[in-house]
Amino acid sequence: MVFKPSIPKGTRDFGPMVMSRRNYIFDVIRTMFKRYGYMPIETPAMENLSTLLGKYGDEGDKLLFRILNSGDFLKGIDPGESLVADKLSGRISEKGLRYDLTVPFARYIVQNRHEITFPFKRYQIQPVWRADRPQKGRYREFYQCDADVIGSDSLLNEAELVSLVDDVFGELNINVEVKINNRKILSGIAEYIGHPDKLIPITIAIDKLDKIGLEEVTKELVDKGIPHAAIQKLQPVLFMEGNSREKLGKLSSLLDDSSIGRKGIEETNELFDYLDQMKLNLNWDLDLTLARGLNYYTGAIIEVEAVDVQIGSICGGGRYDDLTGVFGLEGISGIGISFGADRIYDVMMEKNLFPQKTYHTTQILFLNFGKKESAYCLPYLQELRMKNLSAELYPDADKIRKQLKYADNKQIPIVVMAGEKEIQQQLFSVKWMQSGDQKEIPSTGLIQVLEHYYQSINDIDIKL
């Protein structure tokens, strides 16, 4: 019986081509994170279950991958002992794979609070694991790319995240729109209609207005226990028109009696002032239907969508006021943003946005005509590498056709050949694969010609 290997459902292998594209995305994001002064950290894949449990709701707890206590997980349990299955998990597992980067980051801050200088700007690009039902575009292992500022209330941080979004997607060439909301405004609206406790159903209903229309929305709100009079009061909010500032102005008079509502409007106006000063390339807009992570965020809520691509949010974040409270460190406000690498990848594929040069492959292949010929090539191979060029010598003296096919498959642009004639005359035959051009070059000039060629197309490997 032949064993047919496979990988767990919801997980993926990444081959060289896909890796190059993914790394391109990660590199752009990382470069911009650094440019904004975020510093890298990494946390372990495994966290104690006591760190993870209860942080993502009941549903989240179920989606944690739990790790069996290592090696001796049955220690203390007699081989013949009867175990009641539903108590098993607590006895045999104490660790889980991280579900996101936010909770481990909160844990990190609390654990290292005496070494950290606040405000602390950190970024983190690592995989997370969720035992979700796998489906198109949803994986059980996927990367998150997060940047957060901890320990500063300033709205400059909010503005800066929008600017960061502008730079990342500008560099990736993705046309995006940023939607901005503020949890405090939503609270103000709920207060204004007299149902501050119904914040979440109200927001969800508003969100559906475009899709299902006023009648259905009204029905839904009634179902949630909101009386018709209150829904009536909500209508000016639902059908508010104008640009972001105009909407804020109208809200300002509507929510005049709600102190939290006024605070939300004030914050949002200040954020908009900064954004105006920053002269961003992207379009941003107030969107009162934006309810992302509502039981989590306390101030600004930000969501990024690709224009002309039906894929939902590709990046989002917001302000949270008590991230570390659950670990015993109260009163530390923060704001963060998370880039969804998989969806960004999908957008770039759909719009054909990956630059040609993303795929880093060998630049020069020496063909192998045998041992003597290889020995002739070796010093040149070594010297090219010292010049930061990527080069290889085909390891076996296979048929030339097979070797050229190797170059072709690996998309190697230049092939260098040295047979008996070349050695005798101390030269190399150099072939440009795409054009088919072939030249004889004296061995003393080989390095210079190849170096010059790659310099001219600006493709010399980055100097360390």
Next chain:
Amino acid sequence: MVFKPSIPKGTRDFGPMVMSRRNYIFDVIRTMFKRYGYMPIETPAMENLSTLLGKYGDEGDKLLFRILNSGDFLKGIDPGESLVADKLSGRISEKGLRYDLTVPFARYIVQNRHEITFPFKRYQIQPVWRADRPQKGRYREFYQCDADVIGSDSLLNEAELVSLVDDVFGELNINVEVKINNRKILSGIAEYIGHPDKLIPITIAIDKLDKIGLEEVTKELVDKGIPHAAIQKLQPVLFMEGNSREKLGKLSSLLDDSSIGRKGIEETNELFDYLDQMKLNLNWDLDLTLARGLNYYTGAIIEVEAVDVQIGSICGGGRYDDLTGVFGLEGISGIGISFGADRIYDVMMEKNLFPQKTYHTTQILFLNFGKKESAYCLPYLQELRMKNLSAELYPDADKIRKQLKYADNKQIPIVVMAGEKEIQQQLFSVKWMQSGDQKEIPSTGLIQVLEHYYQSINDIDIKL
């Protein structure tokens, strides 16, 4: 009760400073992998247990971290059902965390064999997990950095790996020595003394000669069932002197009757020929006591040690002839090498080898004197970032002392200030933190001055 957060034993958090150093090591290794034509792949953290089990011996199986079947791991087990504990694992866990990068790579090759062009040169830099007892320098989660060539028998591959080692450690500035052996020579020696089945105890005993002396080694060999006459025959091998080629010459006459021994000597001679042609900087030597991964490697065995640091092997690898056989794909030979990032890190710390520039931090900090002043700074902040400089505006109008302390702690070299006076006169006060130098610079010249400064110390962020 305050919950005191911690991480599982044997795992680590990496803060910004340590991350910078680790990334420096990974970047050097990755750059060299690419320069030699290795292509990146990544495989999932979780593999099916059927892929992992039985590949690392009984001991290895015990060291696998097993993952409880997700969410519904008790499905099919009645809540009150009695379970016999020692049969539990098979029923409730089907996945494990990868133990190394080699077995997942073999699985990858078999699964993707129709898309792969051979010889296939791949590199992979990812964490692995082992439920080992944690101790100094041994972790339960750690990175491996592997490069392998699959589908080529040529000894050029062996030579190339030694050259790669030379380049990596040359760039890292670590003084290393490469020890080379060949499994076939060891087999030849075992044949020569008439005990081909005792290959492993013989090699282990030879390995101990330096530490415990001939008498103890002899005793150990006798204990393993090797008679005195055979041990007598072994002595010329044990006390062989001379350089690598001389030793090979002596072995050649000793092992003349062993065809596998002759083959090993022939391979090693050819490898040495290539290494001579490559003019490496490092020293390499034949070391018959090198027994690394003996039940795994079939040809060359390579091990790298740092000179003057007592830390053991920091890199190693070898030739294996049937990596993918266990997954049903026979007869594919390969050779690989693995760099131990943690030990390399320790060596570099001990020898103080990390370059000053490893730590990437913010290059320019604008101090915050209030909202109006921030607004004055914002466009310049944005423009610096567009010039690939890393810059931030301190988000809160805190006391200047606190802001300067932030710059200090984050090791930010340049601080830019704009108070009322500066705004009035349209200039900035720029302070170089290390020297304490301070200059007033007209706002129209600020970008140029800062850009020029960072160009002059060659520290402009790499253009994407």
